[in-house]
Every structure is written in C-alpha cells, then in structure tokens.
Amino acid sequence: MNENLSTVAINPFYGQAGHFFIILAFVAAIIASISYFFAVKKTDEIEKVKWKKLARYAFFTHALSILATVVTLFLMIFNHRFEYYYVWSHSSLDLPIKYILSCFWEGQEGSFLLWTFWMMMLGTFLIFTSKKWEAPVLTFISIQQVFLVSFLLGIYIGEIKIGLSPFLLMKDALTQDPVFMFENYMDFIKDGTGLNALLQNYWMVIHPPVLFLGFASVTIPFAFAFAGLWTKKYSEWIKPALPYSLFSGMILGTGVLMGGAWAYEALSFGGFWAWDPVENASLIPWLITVAGIHLLLIVKATGHALRTTFIMLFLAFFFVLYASFLTRSGILGDSSVHSFVVSGLENHLLIYLTFFTGLGIIIIARNWKHIPTNKKEEEVSSREFWMFIGSLVFLFSGLHIIFFTGIPVYNQIFLRMNDWFGTGLRTDFAPPADPIHYYTAVQIWVAVIIAIFTGFAQFLKYRKTDIKKFFKVIIISIALAIVLMLISANALDYPVFTKATLNIFGKAISLYTIYPYTLLLFAGSFAILANAHYLIAVLKGKIKIAGGSVAHIGFGILLLGILISNANQQVLSINTQGINYGEEFDQKFKRDNILLYQNVPVTMGEYIVTYLSDSSDNRETFYKVRYEKINNKTGAVDYTFDLYPYLLMDKKSKQLTPNPDTKHYLTHDVFTHISSIPSQDARSNQPITEEHTVAIGDTIFFSKGYLVLNDIRRYTDDNSISAGALFVGHTGDSTETVEPKFTVADNQILSEPVAMQHADVQLTFDYINTDDHTFKITTIEKNVQNNWIIMKAIVFPMINLVWLGMTIMAIGFFISMLRRRTEMKTT
Incomplete structure (x- = not known):
C-alpha cells in the first residue's frame, strides 16, 4: 500500500459545482443586463417583449445559480470539508452548530455572496411587481449583479486576478506550503482554524444578513431614480420608489441596531456604539436614506426638491459602495475591529466604486436641465420647507461622520499624488484620538435639531400654514416637554444652564446657555409628546396612516435612551485601593477595573461582589461572579444574582477574547466583563x-x-x-x-x-x-x-429605551411602507 495516499478523501464535486454556478450566474447577469437594456431602448413593442422575455429567462437563471452557490457553500461548511480553503479558514469541528451560518459570511467571499443573494431576491421580487418599470430598473440591478458576482470569480486573465473564489482547494490557495507536495496532505489537516471569537455570538447569526439586506435595498430607490432619468419620466418613478425607500430605512436601521446590540452583548468596551469606522460606514447610508425618504414625500406632495431627491438617493447608494470599499480594501488597517485585511481586491473595489459613481453623476448631469423644478419657492410656514431643511441636516450629519472616517483614504490619495506628481502632501493624518467625544460633540446638536423638527413639522400643512392655529396647537406639547425636561434634569442631576466664555476681539464675554444634555432631554421629550399629540388629535388614532408619527416617537425615545444610558452610566468597579496593575495598562484601565480574589467579598457601589469560581472546557472559561444588592438603610441584602462573564479561546490568534455578561432589569443593566486573569502557571x-x-x-x-x-x-x-x-x-x-x-x-x-x-x-x-x-x-x-481576576462592571441606566426606541421606529417605517404600497396599488 502506498503510504502517501491520503486516508481522507478529497471531494472535488463541491468546488467544481460551486465554480460552475458562479460562472453561470456571471454570464446570466451579463445577458440579463444587455437584454433589459434593449427592452428599454427598442421602440417596437414586439421587440421590447422579446428582449424582456430573454432578460427574464437570464435573470431567473442567474437567480437559481446564486441560490445553488449558496447551498453548495453551506453544505461545504456544514460537512466540514476542510480540503477547501474557505471552510478551513472560517470553521472548525468544535464550533457549535448555531454558529455555522456565521462561518458563511465571516470572509470576503461569503459576505459578497450574501450581498449578491439579497440583490437577487429583491430583483426577482421586482420582476413580478414593478410592471412598466421592470426593464429600466432591472437593467441597473443586473449590472450591479455583474459586478457583485465578479468578486466571486477567482479567475486569472493574464496576470490579473478577478475576484476571490470560496471554492478554492487548500493546495491551490497555499501553494508555497510544503505539506501540499504530498498526495496525502489531508491527513495533516484534521481541523479548521475556526470562527473569529468575536463573531461567536447569536447576534452575529442574524445581524449580517439583515445589514446586507439593508445595503442591497438601498440600491432599489436609486435604481428607480436612474430609470426615471433614463426614460425621461422624471416624476413618475416617485410613487413606486417610496415603499422601497421606507423598506430600506426600516431594514438598514434594524441592521445597524443589531450591530449595536452585538457590540453591547459581545464586546468589552462597554456600550453599543463606539464610532468605529465600519460602524460609521453602515450608519451613513441610513442617514442619507432617511433624508431621501423625506424628500420623496415632498416631491410626491408638492413637486418641490426633485433635483435634490435624485442627488440624495444617489448619495445613499454611493455611500453603500464606499462603505464596502472602506471595509474590504484593508485601507482601514487596525483602526476597526470589523474590517477585512488586505485581500488583493483593492483595485477591483475601486473600479466597482468608480463605475457606479461615474454612471450616477453622468446620468444626473445629462438630465439636470430637463428635471422639472417648481418655480414658486416654498413658504417658510410650509411642511415641505422644514422637511427639506431636516433632510439637509441629515446630510450634514452623514458628511461630518464620513469626513473623518475616511481619513485613511485621504492619506492613500495624498500618497499616490506625492508619488505621481511630487506634491509633498502630508500622508500621516490621524483619526480623532477620542472618537466618542469628537463625534458626539457635533452629533448631539444634529439630534436636537432633528428631534425638534419631527415634533412640530407634522402640524404644518403642505404649501402654507396658518401660524396662529399652528402655535395654538403646538404650545401644549412645548409646555409639557419643558416640564418633563425640568423634572428629568433634576432627577439626572443635569444643570439647566451652563456658563460659557467667548473671546471676541480679545475681550472675554461670559454668557449662559442651555446645557446640551438638558436641551437634548427637551428635544427628545418634545418629539415624543408632539407626535403622540398629532397621532391622537389630528389622525384620531388611525395607526394605518400614522407611520411617520410612530417612527418619530421611536426616534425621541431612542435619543433619550442614548443620552441617559451613556451620560449617566456608572462604573462600579472603581479601583479604590489604588492598585497599579502595571505599565501595560493605561490610567483609565487602572482607575475603572477592580481586583477580586476568589471568595473574598468586595464592596462595589451599592453591591457586595464576590468572585466565586470558574469552570472551563477547551473553548470557554466561565467566571462566576455574585452580586449582592445592599439596602442603604438596613444594610441587609435586598437581592442576589450571579453573572458569568467568560473568556473564549480564539483558535486563530491563540488569544483569550473576553465576552461580557449582563443582568437586565427594566430600568438598568449591570454589565460585567473580565479584564485580566493570572497566567496558567x-x-x-x-x-x-x-x-x-x-x-x-x-x-x-x-x-x-x-x-x-x-x-x-x-x-x-x-x-x-x-x-x-x-x-x-x-x-x-x-x-x-x-x-x-x-x-x-x-x-x-x-x-x-x-x-x-x-x-x-x-x-x-x-x-x-x-x-x-x-x-x-x-x-x-x-x-x-x-485565583484572582481583574474585572470591570458598569451600570447602564434606562438602556432599554434604546432598544424600545429603535423597535418603535422600525414599526413606524413598516406602517408607512404598507400605506405607500397600498396607495401605489390603488393608483
């Protein structure tokens, strides 16, 4: 018997089938793009029908091929086919079955396939629902699919590699490894490297699919806008595009929220939003999409702002592509925990971004003079005026965030300019040292403005409003919001006013301004109360037409939750003994983390906390930490609970990754994670x-x-x-x-x-x-x-308002989407 023959059989069928389906999907998308293009351009109706029929056959073939590719890759992962590089890189034998799906989209190839899958599903749905808009809209979507599938090809044209294939065998991916010189190399590959420890969380099973559905859905409104420009039907596309815009706002917003929930549940920084570059990149398309939704409503009601609407929907689509470039090109380096490493797709991504950016700019520019405009200016007292201003505020918010998020891109651009033209530009610009403080300092004012706008704008009428009647109605909500603000500010220990000093022409001038947190309390309260008032008094409680009010109420609740849970969070684990944990830890760590010896109770705030025990298997080590709530008056124990923060061994980095545990109450959460442990010795x-x-x-x-x-x-x-x-x-x-x-x-x-x-x-x-x-x-x-542990514990007050606000806001989007969908069907 030949001892070099492998006892582990290599199954080439998966790779051959998967690669075939990708090639078929790519060719079918090209045929669909061309066929739909001619279905639009042909003037003869018989020719149009023939081309559309061919386009449908091609797109359905594309759809089935993508579906088959998804099934093939999933079966490879599920069956632990470690002879394939993608499976080996992202899964392992000891991985719980519930995280198998996370393996699917951990890598570049899987996440591109997920994006392609959702675009295919939306495109298929549009074939059956978009009627006369099918050909121009599907032309754009089919071209998008050509590019997305190209990222999965993994083929060479000369020396140029196009895409990354998830169906590459180990011996073809790691050609320099000497183990592959032997025919029985699979005998040496007993297991995969495993899933990134940070992704081994239930939120990462559902968050990426929802987020990528959101990214895919942002394409649809601009596809309609593109179709309107292409066919010279500059306003007719508004009604069919509006439900899809609302769907996009709902799904993408939910995806962003799920990312925050994952960060809160799985990451150890303490909180749900850290202004990470990739977090920002997913937030910006949502902000611009929400701006686009309000502009679509303006155009539908009054005809105003049509040009701005085209631009806004294009920007929402553009920032999805830009987010993909930031995340996948490796340009962010170590500045984000979410980004991929350099993979060789940088130029491919740049071509993708450049093509659609150029296409959008060209078609808008060529039609600019022909886009109808309303010569009569909006009245300041009109609803559309303030909705337009609010949309610009959303745009400003997005641009502010992306300007500093994109600093690594600017450095690379300046580096290229220096190489090509010898310009001598700086290439070492750095993102803000304290991103949370930097972004919050500006975005808090954006939140205040938007919340106030959502409160009063619905009481305004389109075109013109009777100001006396308006103030007579709105004053009730203002008064109640002020009362609620004062009560809340007192309870949260916020000052109403704060003293500021301005230097004008060398002279210091002191003045009093409203404390920003107190002002945000008013804005959030006003948004809730005014929209509740509008829903009851104006809409008479008719929920079917109250989607906007419901979403605005959710937004107000969300703002209050963000404010209170962050500004009033309390670090329990203060290092009152002044222990210096060593030079490898910064001052903040030394201040906010406490040393607990096993079975030695320590007082932390209103709790007595004891590290009781730990238990471990090959993957996880759980630490049992008991909290005893002490009654301030009697000194007795009111109640007891145990938390189990744990450390997970990351098979790739061979490092322990901390995973927090949280005790949830209606009014607050107690968040705990392990910061350091003794060595094994x-x-x-x-x-x-x-x-x-x-x-x-x-x-x-x-x-x-x-x-x-x-x-x-x-x-x-x-x-x-x-x-x-x-x-x-x-x-x-x-x-x-x-x-x-x-x-x-x-x-x-x-x-x-x-x-x-x-x-x-x-x-x-x-x-x-x-x-x-x-x-x-x-x-x-x-x-x-x-044994001992070093631990951090934080109390987040009213954190449930964050999740409640986002849920109500998503419900509001859903109600509005159903309403606009019904309106479209009836007309």
Missing part, C-alpha cells in the same frame, strides 16, 4: 518564579495579594553600597513591609532573597536600570492556592 500549585521590571508606585501581584513598590532606599558603609526596594505587601486583611536589597561589595553583586511573613513569597532585588529608573525584582511563590 499562577493557577497551579507549583512554585512560580516571575521576573518583574518595576518603577516606584508599580504593583506586583501574587495569588494571595499584591506588593506595591513605595520607595528605593540607599545604604552605604565602608565596604559596600546597597539599595533597598521598600515594598508594602497586602495579603487579605494583613499589611506588611518587606525590603529586598541589591548590594555591591568588593566588586561583587549580592542579592539575598527576603520572605514575606503573611504569604509564601520570596523577593530578590536583581538589577537597577539607571537609564529609565526601573528595577528588576524576582518573586518565587509557593503553595499557590487562590
């Missing part, structure tokens, strides 16, 4: 020897306590010079002083170990670095018994 009963490089004020940990270097003392006599490292040791409730010495005598270095009294720890002072004033200390610990 420290957790055993064997003596542990460790070398430490410390400076004055630093801390050395051992299993039962810790040592703080307070001072370095100098001793001299006739024969020697000594330095003593004065440590204060803390073991349980005991404190002691211990001082190992570093001595130079007769040109010899003497370092005698010194033992602690209350712990089995010996210290040796080994070396003095005079350059950076650090000192080398060796500790030897025996009879190691106790």
Whole structure:
C-alpha cells in the first residue's frame, strides 16, 4: 500500500459545482443586463417583449445559480470539508452548530455572496411587481449583479486576478506550503482554524444578513431614480420608489441596531456604539436614506426638491459602495475591529466604486436641465420647507461622520499624488484620538435639531400654514416637554444652564446657555409628546396612516435612551485601593477595573461582589461572579444574582477574547466583563518564579495579594553600597513591609532573597536600570492556592429605551411602507 495516499478523501464535486454556478450566474447577469437594456431602448413593442422575455429567462437563471452557490457553500461548511480553503479558514469541528451560518459570511467571499443573494431576491421580487418599470430598473440591478458576482470569480486573465473564489482547494490557495507536495496532505489537516471569537455570538447569526439586506435595498430607490432619468419620466418613478425607500430605512436601521446590540452583548468596551469606522460606514447610508425618504414625500406632495431627491438617493447608494470599499480594501488597517485585511481586491473595489459613481453623476448631469423644478419657492410656514431643511441636516450629519472616517483614504490619495506628481502632501493624518467625544460633540446638536423638527413639522400643512392655529396647537406639547425636561434634569442631576466664555476681539464675554444634555432631554421629550399629540388629535388614532408619527416617537425615545444610558452610566468597579496593575495598562484601565480574589467579598457601589469560581472546557472559561444588592438603610441584602462573564479561546490568534455578561432589569443593566486573569502557571500549585521590571508606585501581584513598590532606599558603609526596594505587601486583611536589597561589595553583586511573613513569597532585588529608573525584582511563590481576576462592571441606566426606541421606529417605517404600497396599488 502506498503510504502517501491520503486516508481522507478529497471531494472535488463541491468546488467544481460551486465554480460552475458562479460562472453561470456571471454570464446570466451579463445577458440579463444587455437584454433589459434593449427592452428599454427598442421602440417596437414586439421587440421590447422579446428582449424582456430573454432578460427574464437570464435573470431567473442567474437567480437559481446564486441560490445553488449558496447551498453548495453551506453544505461545504456544514460537512466540514476542510480540503477547501474557505471552510478551513472560517470553521472548525468544535464550533457549535448555531454558529455555522456565521462561518458563511465571516470572509470576503461569503459576505459578497450574501450581498449578491439579497440583490437577487429583491430583483426577482421586482420582476413580478414593478410592471412598466421592470426593464429600466432591472437593467441597473443586473449590472450591479455583474459586478457583485465578479468578486466571486477567482479567475486569472493574464496576470490579473478577478475576484476571490470560496471554492478554492487548500493546495491551490497555499501553494508555497510544503505539506501540499504530498498526495496525502489531508491527513495533516484534521481541523479548521475556526470562527473569529468575536463573531461567536447569536447576534452575529442574524445581524449580517439583515445589514446586507439593508445595503442591497438601498440600491432599489436609486435604481428607480436612474430609470426615471433614463426614460425621461422624471416624476413618475416617485410613487413606486417610496415603499422601497421606507423598506430600506426600516431594514438598514434594524441592521445597524443589531450591530449595536452585538457590540453591547459581545464586546468589552462597554456600550453599543463606539464610532468605529465600519460602524460609521453602515450608519451613513441610513442617514442619507432617511433624508431621501423625506424628500420623496415632498416631491410626491408638492413637486418641490426633485433635483435634490435624485442627488440624495444617489448619495445613499454611493455611500453603500464606499462603505464596502472602506471595509474590504484593508485601507482601514487596525483602526476597526470589523474590517477585512488586505485581500488583493483593492483595485477591483475601486473600479466597482468608480463605475457606479461615474454612471450616477453622468446620468444626473445629462438630465439636470430637463428635471422639472417648481418655480414658486416654498413658504417658510410650509411642511415641505422644514422637511427639506431636516433632510439637509441629515446630510450634514452623514458628511461630518464620513469626513473623518475616511481619513485613511485621504492619506492613500495624498500618497499616490506625492508619488505621481511630487506634491509633498502630508500622508500621516490621524483619526480623532477620542472618537466618542469628537463625534458626539457635533452629533448631539444634529439630534436636537432633528428631534425638534419631527415634533412640530407634522402640524404644518403642505404649501402654507396658518401660524396662529399652528402655535395654538403646538404650545401644549412645548409646555409639557419643558416640564418633563425640568423634572428629568433634576432627577439626572443635569444643570439647566451652563456658563460659557467667548473671546471676541480679545475681550472675554461670559454668557449662559442651555446645557446640551438638558436641551437634548427637551428635544427628545418634545418629539415624543408632539407626535403622540398629532397621532391622537389630528389622525384620531388611525395607526394605518400614522407611520411617520410612530417612527418619530421611536426616534425621541431612542435619543433619550442614548443620552441617559451613556451620560449617566456608572462604573462600579472603581479601583479604590489604588492598585497599579502595571505599565501595560493605561490610567483609565487602572482607575475603572477592580481586583477580586476568589471568595473574598468586595464592596462595589451599592453591591457586595464576590468572585466565586470558574469552570472551563477547551473553548470557554466561565467566571462566576455574585452580586449582592445592599439596602442603604438596613444594610441587609435586598437581592442576589450571579453573572458569568467568560473568556473564549480564539483558535486563530491563540488569544483569550473576553465576552461580557449582563443582568437586565427594566430600568438598568449591570454589565460585567473580565479584564485580566493570572497566567496558567499562577493557577497551579507549583512554585512560580516571575521576573518583574518595576518603577516606584508599580504593583506586583501574587495569588494571595499584591506588593506595591513605595520607595528605593540607599545604604552605604565602608565596604559596600546597597539599595533597598521598600515594598508594602497586602495579603487579605494583613499589611506588611518587606525590603529586598541589591548590594555591591568588593566588586561583587549580592542579592539575598527576603520572605514575606503573611504569604509564601520570596523577593530578590536583581538589577537597577539607571537609564529609565526601573528595577528588576524576582518573586518565587509557593503553595499557590487562590485565583484572582481583574474585572470591570458598569451600570447602564434606562438602556432599554434604546432598544424600545429603535423597535418603535422600525414599526413606524413598516406602517408607512404598507400605506405607500397600498396607495401605489390603488393608483
């Protein structure tokens, strides 16, 4: 028997079938694009019908091919076909079955296939519903599909590689690896590298499909706009496009929310939004889409703002493509936890972005003069005027975010310009050092303006409003919002006014302004109360036509949730003992994280917290942390709960990834995650020897306590010079002083170990670095018994308002979508 023959059979069928389906989908999309194009351009009705029939056959073939590709890739992952590089790279045998779907879209190829799948599904739906708009709209969508499928081809034309195939065999993907010289190489590949630990969360099973459906849906409104421009039917496309715009706003908004929920549940930064570049890139198309929805309503009602509507829908589509470029090109580097590494698709992505950007600009520019405009200016008292201003505010919000999110792109552009033209431009621009503070400082005012607009704009009428009647109605909501603002500000300890100093012509002028958080309290309250008033008083509680009011109420609740949960979050785990955890941790970490020894209760805020135990398998280590809520008056325990934050071993990086655990209450959440643990050696009963490089004020940990270097003392006599490292040791409730010495005598270095009294720890002072004033200390610990963890705990008040607000807002979009869909059918 030939010992080089593999005992693990390689199944080439999956790869051959998958590659065939991708090629078929690509060719069918090209045929559909051409056929739909001629179905629009031909003037003879018989010819139109023939071309449309061919286009449909081609698109249905494309659809079935994409579906077959999805099924093939899923079967490969489900059956652990590790002979394929994509399966090996993103799955493993020990991965729970519930995360198999996450493997599908973890990589570039899978996520492109997911995007292509949703575009195919939407295109198929449009074939049966868009009627006279089918040919021009599907032309645009089919061209989009040609590009999307091209990213999955994985073929070479000369030296140029087009796309990345998910059906590549290991031996073809890793050609330089010597193991593939042997025919039995599969005997050496027993398992895959596994799924990224951050993606092993139930939100990542549902968040990416919803988000990519949102990205795909943004294409549809602009496809209608494109069709309107192409066919010179500049206004007729508005009604059929409106339901799809509302669907896009609902789905993309929900996808963004799910990403926030994933970050809150799975990431350890504490919160649901960190202004990460990829988070921003998904938010911006939603902001522009919402602006486009309001412009579509203006055009439908009054005919105003048609040109701006074309631009806004194009920008929403453009920013989806731009987001894809940012995420997939590797240009973001390490600035985002979401982005892909460099994959060789950079030029391909750039061609994709450039093609559709150029196509959109050209078709708008060629038709600009012919797009109807309403010569009569909008009245300031009209609804459409303020809706238009609100849309521009949404646009400003998106542009502000993308300007700084795109800094890595600017650096690359300037670098190319320097190479080509010798311009000498800077290429080291950096994103904001504190992105949360930077973005929030501007976006809070955007939120205030939008919330106030949503409150009063619905009481205005299209074209013109009786101002006296308007104020008579709106004053009730304003008064109630002010009362609610004052009550809430007092409860949350926000000042109503704050003092600001302006420097005008060298002269300092002090003035009082409304505190921004208090103003946002008013704006959110006003949005809720005014829209509830409108729903009851004007719409008479008719929910079927109240989608806008419902969405605006949800937006107001969302703003209040964001404000209160972030501005009033309380870090429980304050390091009141002042322990220095080491130079590898920054000051914020040292302040906000607490050291817990096993079975030693510690007071944290209104809780007594105890690290009780831990349990682990090959993948996860859970830490049982008990919280006991103490009654401030009686000192008794009101209630008890346990949290189980855990560490997950990432098979790819071989690093432990922290996953938080959260106790949910109606009014607040208690969020907990593990920040640091002892080494494996420290957790055993064997003596542990460790070398430490410390400076004055630093801390050395051992299993039962810790040592703080307070001072370095100098001793001299006739024969020697000594330095003593004065440590204060803390073991349980005991404190002691211990001082190992570093001595130079007769040109010899003497370092005698010194033992602690209350712990089995010996210290040796080994070396003095005079350059950076650090000192080398060796500790030897025996009879190691106790474990410890460093933990962070945060209370998020009223966080449920965030999830409630987004849910109500999505319901509002859904109600509006059904209403506009019904209107379109009846007309």
